[in-house]
Amino acid sequence: MLKLQLVTYPHPTLRHRSKPILRVDAQLKEIVEQMFEVMYEFRGVGLAANQVNLPIRLFVANPSGEKNERDQEMVFINPVINKPKGTVEAEEGCLSLPGINAHVKRSRSLQISAYDISGTEIAGEVDGFLARIIQHETDHLDGMLFIDRLSDETRRPLDDDLYKLERRFLESREQGTIPPDGQLADETAAWEKKYC
């Protein structure tokens, strides 16, 4: 069984736009369990599949961020956001952008439709913190990061920290801990062939 690991900016899989998932099997259930573990390990409240180098359209969330509050765990497969309403700005961070935070404008409320891991349809109107998590994670599945939603003025102070992450990524590549783009593309194609 593969061991999922968090990938950080500017890993190419974070820029991958995932295709919908067409089948759920035992391995996918194991993937979801591991994604929750990675999310708790890094003290997150949501984690998209591309953040663990998987090009498939799902994310997990737990607004409490607490491992012992399992009743708040949610799995969203093939999420679709409709009828966004209003605007609200609040600070966001991202496990794939360690040490970087900024105020991001999001819709205040939205309608979400998705499937959970048992194939049950999830549909409803959401607002507050969960609406923000859903928008942040759905962006990930489209290859988008919260820094892409900032104005130039808001983003400029983050440039030094982003540059440090880019340097660190290049070093990991040189050390061979991150595969070259060609190998990543082959892995992506294999996952898509299996699930999409």
Ligand code: ZN
């Ligand atoms: Zn994120």
